[in-house]
Amino acid sequence: MSEVATTYEAGAHSALQHHFENMEQQREAGTLGMWVFLVTEIMFFGALFLAYTIYRYQYPAAFASASNHLDIRLGAINTAVLIVSSFTMAMAVYSTQVGKQRNTIICLILTMILGATFLGIKAIEYHDKYRDHLIPGQLIPGHPFNPAVAKPGDTDEHKLHLVEGATVHNVELFYWIYFAMTGLHALHMIIGLGIMIVLTIMAWRGRFGPEYHAPVEISGLYWHFVDIIWIFLFPLLYLLGRHLEGRIG
Amino acid sequence: MEEFTIPKPPRTNYLNAEYGLKSWLLTKDHKRIALLYLGAISFFFFIGSLYAMAIRLELLSPQGDLVQSSTYNKMFTQHGIIMVFFFLIPSIPATLGNFLIPMMIGAKDLAFPRINLLSWYIYMLGGIVTIYALLAGGVDTGWTFYVPYSTTFSNSYVIATGLGIFINGFSSILTGLNFIVTIHTMRAPGMTWYRLPLFVWAHYATSLIMILGTPVIAITVLLVALERLAHIGIFDPAAGGDPVLFQHLFWFYSHPAVYIMVLPGMGVISELIANFSRKNIFGYKFVAFSSLAIAVFGFLVWGHHLFVASQSVYAGMIFSFLSFAVAIPSAIKVFNWTATLYKGSISYDTPMLYALGFIGLFTIGGMTGLFLAALAVDVHLSDTYFVVAHFHYIMVGGTLLAYLGGLHYWWPKISGRMYPEGWGRFSALVVFVGFNLTFSPQFILGYMGMPRRYHTYPADMVSWQVLHVLSTAGASILGVGLLIPLFYLIWSMRYGRIAEANPWNLPGLEWQTASPPPTENFLITPVVTQEAYEFAPPEHKEVVGKFERQQRTEI
Numbered sequence: 001m002s003e004v005a006t007t008y009e010a011g012a013h014s015a016l017q018h019h020f021e022n023m024e025q026q027r028e029a030g031t032l033g034m035w036v037f038l039v040t041e042i043m044f045f046g047a048l049f050l051a052y053t054i055y056r057y058q059y060p061a062a063f064a065s066a067s068n069h070l071d072i073r074l075g076a077i078n079t080a081v082l083i084v085s086s087f088t089m090a091m092a093v094y095s096t097q098v099g100k101q102r103n104t105i106i107c108l109i110l111t112m113i114l115g116a117t118f119l120g121i122k123a124i125e126y127h128d129k130y131r132d133h134l135i136p137g138q139l140i141p142g143h144p145f146n147p148a149v150a151k152p153g154d155t156d157e158h159k160l161h162l163v164e165g166a167t168v169h170n171v172e173l174f175y176w177i178y179f180a181m182t183g184l185h186a187l188h189m190i191i192g193l194g195i196m197i198v199l200t201i202m203a204w205r206g207r208f209g210p211e212y213h214a215p216v217e218i219s220g221l222y223w224h225f226v227d228i229i230w231i232f233l234f235p236l237l238y239l240l241g242r243h244l245e246g247r248i249g
Numbered sequence: 250m251e252e253f254t255i256p257k258p259p260r261t262n263y264l265n266a267e268y269g270l271k272s273w274l275l276t277k278d279h280k281r282i283a284l285l286y287l288g289a290i291s292f293f294f295f296i297g298s299l300y301a302m303a304i305r306l307e308l309l310s311p312q313g314d315l316v317q318s319s320t321y322n323k324m325f326t327q328h329g330i331i332m333v334f335f336f337l338i339p340s341i342p343a344t345l346g347n348f349l350i351p352m353m354i355g356a357k358d359l360a361f362p363r364i365n366l367l368s369w370y371i372y373m374l375g376g377i378v379t380i381y382a383l384l385a386g387g388v389d390t391g392w393t394f395y396v397p398y399s400t401t402f403s404n405s406y407v408i409a410t411g412l413g414i415f416i417n418g419f420s421s422i423l424t425g426l427n428f429i430v431t432i433h434t435m436r437a438p439g440m441t442w443y444r445l446p447l448f449v450w451a452h453y454a455t456s457l458i459m460i461l462g463t464p465v466i467a468i469t470v471l472l473v474a475l476e477r478l479a480h481i482g483i484f485d486p487a488a489g490g491d492p493v494l495f496q497h498l499f500w501f502y503s504h505p506a507v508y509i510m511v512l513p514g515m516g517v518i519s520e521l522i523a524n525f526s527r528k529n530i531f532g533y534k535f536v537a538f539s540s541l542a543i544a545v546f547g548f549l550v551w552g553h554h555l556f557v558a559s560q561s562v563y564a565g566m567i568f569s570f571l572s573f574a575v576a577i578p579s580a581i582k583v584f585n586w587t588a589t590l591y592k593g594s595i596s597y598d599t600p601m602l603y604a605l606g607f608i609g610l611f612t613i614g615g616m617t618g619l620f621l622a623a624l625a626v627d628v629h630l631s632d633t634y635f636v637v638a639h640f641h642y643i644m645v646g647g648t649l650l651a652y653l654g655g656l657h658y659w660w661p662k663i664s665g666r667m668y669p670e671g672w673g674r675f676s677a678l679v680v681f682v683g684f685n686l687t688f689s690p691q692f693i694l695g696y697m698g699m700p701r702r703y704h705t706y707p708a709d710m711v712s713w714q715v716l717h718v719l720s721t722a723g724a725s726i727l728g729v730g731l732l733i734p735l736f737y738l739i740w741s742m743r744y745g746r747i748a749e750a751n752p753w754n755l756p757g758l759e760w761q762t763a764s765p766p767p768t769e770n771f772l773i774t775p776v777v778t779q780e781a782y783e784f785a786p787p788e789h790k791e792v793v794g795k796f797e798r799q800q801r802t803e804i
Contacts, residue, residue, distance in 0.1 A: 019358035019435075021774070029360040029434040036426045036460055044464035047472075047498055051483060059489060137481035169482070170489045176481040180472075 015212045027214040034218045038225045045184065045229060052177050052236060055170075061163040062170030064241030069134070069160055070178070071125055075238040078121050079230065085114035086227045092199075093220045096213040101206060104216070108200045111223070115193050122186055129175070132158050136176040145172045163241070178237055185233060188226045195219050262665065262765040277362035278768055283348035284663070285369050290344060291735075293335035293376065300328035302728060305687075305721040311708040321704035322389035323405065329392030334414050335376055337648055338506060341513035342424055342459075343372070345655045346452045348663060350428060352759040352766065353446050355437025355775045360430040368423040375417030382409035391702065393503070396484040396495045400476040407477055411470040418467040421509075425459030428452050437758075439777035446757060446781050447523075447536050451516025454540035458505045458512075458547060466502035469495065496558055500551035508547040511643055512540055514607065514651030515582055521604035521654055522586045523782045524755050526593025530782050532585040539578035546575045556627045565624055572622035579615050583608060598753075599673030603654025606681045610646025614639060617692065632702075635695025638688045646684055653680070653734065660738065661752045665765040666745030672737045679730030686723025690716040756783050 013023050020026040056063045092107035129135060133146040149168065150159035160171065199219055202208065208216060263280045273281060303324050307315040316324065347365065351358055359365050382388060388410040390399040399407050432445070432453050472483055473495070482488025484495045523530040530536060552560055552568030560568075586608055595601070617639040620626050630636060660668050694716045699706060706713050751760040756779065762771050 017362075018769075019356065019360075019362065025434055029430050032433055033361060033426060033430045036429050040422050040426070040460045040464045043461055044468055047465050047468040050498070051472075051494065054491070054494060055489070058491075062489075137479035139475075139479040139481065167489070169487075173482055173489050176483055180475075 013211055015207070023211060027217075030214045030218050031221070034221045038221065041188075041225060045181070048177065048181050048184070049232075049236075052181070055173055055177065056240070059166070059170040059173065061165035062167060063174050065161060065163045065166045066171040066174035066178070067237060067239070067241040068163075069132075070238050071128065072238050072242075074121050074125050075234055078118050079234045081114050081118050081121070082227050082230050085111050085118070086224050088114065089220050089223045093213070093217050096203070096208045096216040097210060099210045101203060101208070104203045104208065105200060108196055108203060112193055112196045112200070115189055115196070119186060119189055119193075122182065129179075132160070134160075134175050136172045136179065139179070145175070147171070181233055181237070185226065185229055188229070192219075192223050192226055195222065261767060262763060263768045264665070264765050266768045275366075277358070277366055279351055279359045279362065279365055280348050280663075280766065280768075280770075282365050282369055283344050286339060286343040286347060286372070289369070289373060289376065290336055290340055293331050294340075297328055297331040297336055298728065298731070300324050300331070302724060304328060305724040307704050308706075308717045309721050311706050311710070311714055313705045316704070318704050319389060322391075322702070323387035325702055326388050326391050327383055330379065330388070330410060330414070332644075333392055333506070333510075334417055335372075335379070337510040337644055338421060339372060339424070340510075340648060340652050341517060341655065342428070342452060342455055342509075343368075343420075345517065345652070345659060346428065346448075346455075346513060347424070349659065349759055350431060350449055350452060351435065352662075352762070352770050353449055353757065354432065354435060354440050355758050355771060355777060356431065356435035357769045357771070357774075359427045360435055361427050364423050365427055368420040368427070371423070372417055372420035375413045375415075375420065377413075378416060379410055379413030382406040382413060385409065393499060394470070394473055394495075395499075396473060396476070396492045397486075399473055400480075400484060408474045411474045415467050415470045415474075418463045418470075421459050422463045425456035425463070428456040429460065432456075437775050437777055440758075441777075443534065443537075444777055444779070444781055445537075447519035447530060447533070447540075448513075448516040450537040451512050451519065451540045454544040455509055455512045455516075457541075457544050458509050461548070462502040462505040462509070465498060466506075469498040469502070472498075493555070493559055496555055497551065500554040501548070504551040504554065505544075505547040507640070507643065508543055510648045511611070512543060514648045515540065517651040517655035517658075518586065518604050518607050519582075520757075521600050521658060522589050522608075524658075524753065524757070525598060525601035525604065526590050526595050527784050528589055528593045528782070529780070529784065530585065531588035531591075532581075533781065535581050536585050539581040542578035543575060546571065546578065550575060550622075553622055553627070556624060557631045562624075569622055569624050573619060576615060576619055579611075583612055583615075597674070598657075599668070599670060599677050600654045600658035602674055602677040602681075603650045603657065606677070607647060607650045607654065610642050610650065610684070614642030614646055617642065630695060632700055633695035634691040634699045634701055637701050638691035638695060641688045641691075645688070650680070650684075653677075656738070657734075658753075659759070660741070661748030662759060662764050662766065664738075664742050664745070665748055666741045666743075667748050667752065668734075668741045668745060669737050672733060676730050676733035676737075679726060679733065681730075683723050683726030683728070683730045687720050687727050688723070690719045690723075694720075757781075 016023055016026060020029070088107045088110040092104050092111060095101075095103035095107055130140070130143070132148070133143070135143060136145045138144055147160040147168065148156075148158065150156055150161045154161075160168070162168075162171070196219070199216055202215065263278055267276075273285065276282060276285075303316070304321070307313070307321060307324075313321065347359070383406075386406050388403075388405045388407055390403050390405070390407060394407070394411070432449060436445075475481060476484055480488075482490045484490045484492050486492065519530060519536055550568060550572045552564055553572045556565050556568075617635070621630055621636060621639060656663075657668055657673055660666070694713060695701075697713065699713060706717075708714075748764045750763050752764070753760070758775060758777065761775065
C-alpha cells in the first residue's frame with residue numbers, strides 16, 4: 001500500500017487540489033459527492049412522484065383521459081433520443097479514460113445535439129398543449145386552462161376526450177403535475193447541456209487523459225440520472241391510459 | 250551558556266494568513282467560512298430574539314394592547330421562520346461542524362471547499378430575500394405555511410418568504426453533502442470509523458437528514474408559491490387537490506428537521522461529557538449508532554403532527570408507536586452520558602455547565618414529547634402552549650445550550666484566546682434559570698388550555714396572567730444571559746488570555762495543532778493510533794489530568 005501511496009505523491013497531477021492527498025482520493029470524493037447529490041435529486045422529484053401517485057389513485061379516469069391526449073409518438077421518439085444520448089455520453093467517458101481526445105469531443109457534441117433535440121421536441125409538445133388551452137391555472141396570464149371537450153363520436157384530436165367519470169377539473173390537476181415534472185426534467189437537461197459545453201471546452205484544451213477523467217465521469221452520472229428520470233416519466237405520464245383506448249369516444 | 254527556548258508554534262495561522270475583506274469573502278478555508286456563518290447566524294439569532302421579546306411583552310397583559318392581532322401573527326411567524334431556518338438548522342453544523350469536522354478527522358479541509366463557500370452565499374441570499382419579505386410587509390401564516398390560508402387567504406408576503414426558505418434549503422443540502430463526502434473520503438491514516446469523535450458521527454447522521462429531507466421542503470414551498478401564483482389546484486379542494494397533502498409533505502421534512510437541530514447538539518454534548526469527565530465515553534458504539542437510529546426513525550414519525558388533521562386513526566396509532574420508538578435511541582444517549590459521568594473526574598467549567606443543563610432540559614423536552622405522541626393526550630394538548638414549551642425545551646434547552654457550550658469549549662481553538670471563565674459560568678447559570686422560568690410556566694398554561702398563536706387571553710383568568718408574567722420575566726433573564734456571552738466573547742477576541750494549543754489538556758485531534766490552527770490545520774498529516782477519548786490507555790504510565798500529567802503510581 002505504501003508504495004502505491006508514494007507513487008501518487010511523486011507525480012502530483014496539476015489538477016490535484018491542495019487539500020487532497022492524491023488523485024485517487026480526489027476522484028473518489030467527487031464521485032461520491034455526485035451520488036449524494038443524485039440522492040437529493042431523487043427526493044426532489046420524489047415529492048412530485050408522490051403527488052402523482054395520490055391523485056392518480058384518486059382520479060384514475062381523469063388521469064387516463066389526460067394521458068391519452070398526450071402525443072405518444074413524440075414522447076416515444078424523445079425516449080429513444082434520450083437513451084441514445086446516454087450511450088454517446090457513456091462513450092465519451094470511455095474515450096476519456098483511454099485518452100482518445102478526438103472521440104471524447106465528438107461524443108460530447110453528439111450528446112449535446114441529442115439533448116437539444118429532446119428539448120426541441122418537448123417544446124413542440126408544450127406548444128401543442130398551449131394551443132389546446134391545456135396550460136393549468138393562470139400559469140400564463142390571459143390564457144387560462146380551458147380545453148375543448150369532445151362530444152361522443154367526435155374524433156377531433158385537438159379536443160379532450162373524457163373517459164367516463166373524468167372531470168375537466170381533475171384533468172387540470174394531471175396537466176399541472178405533467179408540467180411540473182417534465183418542466184423540472186427539462187430544467188435539468190438544460191443544466192446538463194451547460195455542463196457539457198464546459199466539458200467540451202476542457203476536452204478541447206486537452207485537460208483530460210487517463211490520469212484525470214473524473215469531471216467527465218461525474219457529469220456522465222448526472223446525465224444518466226436525468227435520462228432515468230425520463231424513463232420513469234414516460235410510462236407514468238404517456239402510457240397510463242392506453243389500455244382504455246376502446247372506451248374513449 | 251546556551252539558552253534553551255521552547256519551540257513556539259508558527260505565528261501564521263488561519264486568521265492572520267491573509268488580511269482584507271476580499272480574503273474573507275473569497276476564502277475557501279473551512280475555518281474562515283465557519284466564522285462567516287457564525288457572524289451571519291448570530292445576526293439572525295438577534296433578529297429572532299427581538300421578535301420573541303415582542304411576543305412575550307404582548308402576552309404580559311390579557312388584552313391585545315401592544316400590537317394588533319395581525320401584527321402579532323406576523324411577529325410569531327417571523328420569529329419561527331428566522332429561528333428555525335436561519336438559526337437553529339445551520340447553527341451547530343455550519344459553524345462548529347464546519348470548523349471542526351476536518352480537524353477532528355485530520356483533514357486539510359472539507360472535500361469541496363468551493364461548494365462550502367457557495368453554501369454560505371446561498372444562505373446569505375436566502376436570508377436577504379427573507380429580510381426583504383419582512384421589511385416589505387412581513388408574513389403571517391405561521392412558520393408552517395399551512396394551506397389553504399397561505400395559498401389563498403393570507404395577504405402577506407408568502408411567496409417572497411417561501412423563496413427565501415427555498416434558496417436557504419440548498420445551502421443546507423450542500424453542507425450535508427460536503428460533510429458526508431468529507432467523512433467518507435478525507436479521514437487521516439488510522440482514523441477508522443470507530444475512532445471518529447462522536448461529534449462527527451452526530452454530524453454524519455444530521456447530514457443524512459439534510460440531504461434526504463431538505464429537497465422535499467424545497468419542492469413543497471415551491472408548490473405553495475405556484476399554487477398562490479397561478480391557482481393550479483394541487484392543494485385546493487375546489488380543483489380536486491388535497492390540503493392535507495401539504496401537511497404530509499411539510500412535516501416529512503419539518504419533523505426530521507427537529508433532528509437536524511438537536512443531533513449536532515447531541516454530538517457536542519457527547520464531546521463535552523466525555524472530555525470534562527476525563528473518561529472514555531460509556532458505550533461508544535451505542536451513542537454513535539443511536540444518532541443514526543434517530544435519523545432513521547425521525548423520517549417515520551411525521552404523522553404525529555396530523556393526529557387532529559383528518560388522518561386515519563390507524564395511521565395515527567402507527568405514527569404514535571413510531572414516535573414513542575424515537576425515545577429509545579434518545580434515552581440511550583442520556584443514559585450513556587450519565588454513565589460516563591459516573592466516577593469521572595468532573596470539572597465544572599462553563600462548557601460542562603451547559604452540557605449538564607442540556608441533559609436535564611433535553612430529558613424534560615423529550616419526555617413531554619411522549620405526552621404529545623400519545624394519541625388521546627395529544628387531542629387535548631394539540632396547538633396549546635404545552636406544544637410550544639415542549640419544542641422550546643428541545644430547541645432552546647437542547648440546541649441553543651449545546652451551541653453555547655460548544656462555542657465556549659472550542660473558543661480557544663477558534664479565536665486563540667480564552668473567554669473569561671467567571672463570566673462564562675455566571676452567564677451559563679443565568680441562561681439556565683432564565684430558560685426554565687420562561688418555558689416551564691408554559692407547560693402549565695398549555696395544560697390549562699391556552700392556545701398557541703393567540704395574542705389575547707381572558708382577563709378573568711388571573712392564574713394565566715401570573716404564568717404569562719413569570720414567562721416574560723424569565724425571557725428577560727434569558728435575554729440578559731445571552732447578551733453577556735455576546736459581549737465577553739467579542740471582548741476576549743482582543744483582550745482574552747492567550748490560549749495554548751491544548752488548554753483543556755485533551756487527546757482529541759483538534760487539540761493537537763496550534764490555537765488558532767494554521768490554514769492547512771496540520772503541518773504534517775497526523776497518523777491516528779488511539780481510540781477516541783483515550784485519556785488513560787492501559788499501556789501508558791502517564792494519566793492525562795486537567796492541570797498536569799500524573800504518574801499512574803501517584804493516583
